[in-house]
Structures are given as C-alpha cells and as structure tokens.
Amino acid sequence: MNTLFSAGIIFLGSLLMMRLSNRFRLPSVTGYLIFGVLIGPYVANLIAPQIIKASGMISNLALSFIAFGLGQNFTLANVRKIGKMVIAISIGEVVGSFLVVSLALWLIGRVPLSLAIIFGAIAPATAPAAVVMVTREFKARGPFTDTLLSVVAIDDAWGIILFAFCLALAKVIAGMGGGGSREIVYAFTEVGGSLVLGGVLGYLLALSGRFLRTSTELLITTIGFIALTAGIAAYLKFSILLANMALGTSLVNSERASGKYFETIQRIDTPFYLLFFVLAGAHLELPKLLGIGVLSLLFILTRLPGEMLGAYIGAVITKAEAKIRRYIGLGLAPQAGVALGLALIAFHEFPQFGDLILSTIIVTTIIYEIFGPILTRIALEKAGEIG
C-alpha cells in the first residue's frame, strides 16, 4: 500500500462517508471516524504505515489550527459581548465535567490518579458543529439557543487551558517530569511558558503583515508561524495547543485587520481535519474494545451529569432563567474533534496509557456523536425553542 494511494482512498472515501452520515442526520465527524475504523489496520488495512506514522504531526497541525482559531475570541470587546452568563456557564461546565469524571474514574474506576486527571480534562470538550447542526435543522430560536451556541463555541477554549494544565500535572504525578512537591509550579511554568511563547510570536506575526504582498504569502506566513509555534512549544515541552491559542489571541489584539490571517487558514484546513479524524478512527484498537468497556461506560455515564451540574451552578450564579439553568448542560452533550485531539496528544505524551486513552475516547466520541445531537434536540424541545 503506497502513501498516495492511501491518501486518495482517505479523501474520496471520506467524502462518501460524509454524505452518508449527513443522510442519517449524523455529523460528518462521525462518518470520518467510522471510515477510519473501517480502513484501519484491524479491518481493511488500507492506510499506508507511513501515514499512520505521520499521524502525530497531522493531529498536532490540525489541533494547532483549531487552537489558533479559538484564540481570536479573546479580545476585550468580544469578552464583553459574550457576557458574564455565557462565561460562567462555560467555565462551570468545564470544571464540573472535569471534577466528576476524574473523581469517578479515580474512586470508582480505580485507575491511577494521573490517568483519571487526563480523562477528566478531556471530558469537557464539546462539539460545536454538531450543536449548531441541530439548532439549524430544527430552526431553534430564543434565549436558550443563543446561550447554548455561545457556550458551545467558547467552552473548548477553557477546555484546552485546563487540559494543558492537567497534562503537565499528570506528567509529574506519574513521575515523568521531576516529581516532589513542585507539581503545581511545574504545571504553571508550562502554561505560562506556552502563553508567553504564543504571545511573542503572535506579535511578530502581526508585524509581518507589513511585508506581505499577496494572499499566497499571507497563507505561507500564517502556516509557518503556526508550525513554528507548535515546534518550539514541543521542543520546550510546553503545550502546543495553548501556545497556538495564545498566538491567535496575541495576533487579534495587536493587528486591527487580523481577520485575514484566520480566514486564510479556514480556506485550507478542511483536508487536515479530515485526515485527522480518519487517522483517529484508524487508531481504534478493535481487539481491546472489550477491555475498555467499563472505562468507556464510566466516562460516558459521568461526563454528561458533570457538564449538567457545572453548567447549572454557573447559570445559578449568574441568575440565568430557569430553562437555561435546567437544560443547558444537556444541550452540550455532543463530543467530537477537540476531545479526539486531546486524546491523541495524551496518546503521544503518555505512551504507557496511550492506547487506553485514545481507544476509550474514540468509542465515547462515536457514542456521543450519535446520541449527543439527540440530547441537544431534547434540550431545545424542553426549553420550548424548536420552531
């Protein structure tokens, strides 16, 4: 199996799977993932080993694009526009699902603390595209829908910050990064270093705009800076995601006409995302599925209540109306790309638990991508906003 033949199969097959999953009203991501499982090493074995080997780089690049895009939300004007309620609910949801999932896996699932923290930090990731798809399909309108869409768009940014912190913490707890009583300091250094790195490079990217002549140069420069940020972050053992989010935030705050940098990436990112999802599916170790059954079940059963509880607390604090308090967490059920990406990072950072983390998250993502949109629809119905 040569690399280009594999790439052809991946792209064309994914297009068919996207159409097929949309026909069954499932998000495209579900189609890509299932296709990845089907052409992966345990079923049809149609993916060249070189592509599988490159999956670390592809996922890092795809995730860097996601993080870079999320970073543009953090301007003072935007944060004001988003409002206190959305910020409180989204932070509540992220902290709630993290705590409930980590504690459940640690106390009930009896997994090591470092692993429980990693699973907990992956749990808050949601699937904005799936939620938007449901609101569009059912023509949902109203304050509940507005809040839900804003929360689902911003919560992954908090999730990435939390994950970066937890990954550093888990590495030290697992005895991989120094040990002793310096865990928290180490985690803060990693987070702070990532922010400074992204901040400086974002400022330089904004400055570079003066010397660019064409949109092609703009594209090359933007990709170059994203890759450079990821590369330096990896070298310094910082968080690739957080550094790229800081790159986007620093850029948007240093350059008035920064929209072009984000738009240029949006024009070319689809093939990377597609490859990323198919390769994630291909990583699913089918023979180990039975072994991860209990862990997956525990993750699935605790993630949603954690999200609901945290979002509820955030809504109560900001005095949100009753229907938002009650149902917003339920609306956030879908889980997709960011969760997989975080799992892939954990896969590479924690070789001893890598397969377990990735396979569990692939299974839970497929399940949450199938049932999540249904739960979002129920939340919209209960809130009385389906038109």
Added chain:
Amino acid sequence: MAKRRRLVREVMAREVITVNRYEQFRNILIKCSTCHTFPVILVVDDEGRLIGKVSISNIIDVFRIHEPEILKTIPFLRDDEINIFDFDLPPELGYLLLVEDIMEADCLSVTDDTTIEEAYRIMKLNRLDQLPVVDKEGRLVGMIGVFDIVQAVFKDLGII
C-alpha cells in the same frame, strides 16, 4: 527618469453608494435591485466618517442572524451548511433589521494620499476588489477598485 508614483486620490471613484447605520435592511435590497451584482455599500455617520461597510457576504449572513458571531471562529463548521433555499425568515425582518446589525464595522480603508501600489498590495493581501478611501479625519472621500488601478497602469503605458 524615475516613474511618478500615482496617489489613490488621482484614480479613485468619487461617486459612492453610502447609507447611514439606521437604514432598514429592505431599503438596501431595493436600492440595489437594479445592480448587476451587489456593490459594496459604505456606511457613514452624520459627519461623513466611514464606520463600516455592507457587502454580499453580510447580506448572506442575514440567514445566520440568529447565531452568535463567535460561531464563525469554530472549526468544522462552514457557511455552505446553511441551505438558503429552505429557510424561514419573518417578512418583518426587512423593516426590523438595520444596517448597523449587519454591517462589517472593522472595515479596511486607505487614505487618499496612499500610493496606488500600496492600495493594490492591500487589496491583493486581503483578497478585496475595492477599498474605501478616507481623508486624514476619517471622512469618506471615495472608493478605489482593482480596475481603477489597472486602468491607470494601462494609461501610463499608453494603451488607452
């Protein structure tokens, strides 16, 4: 002999379609109903200062008017997922929606003393076909398009 550098004010169009921020959405559609393609409409305040623009992408965004702007930044979600042929919008939207609800407030512009080479570079870099032109006080004085620049170059070459 060194070539004389032309300035934007020498080649720009001075007749520009403008509206104020409180114009109703339906009035823009009516105003442009005879246009072959939707032009860029510039939004100015009472002193004539440029405060935004409305282009065809802002008109299409009316189909997403109920979605928060923040969604534009999220991955795996593309505009073409909206089926504009199967969409319910209330007829009163034409009256209720104002220019300020749909305009792009952070629009790029050049000053009238910019060289046409620089204006051309900004357009190429930002994938734009035209740019509003303002004076030193930010008042709108015209619009420059790629065609204005190309035409000036052809003139210099003696082709026209």
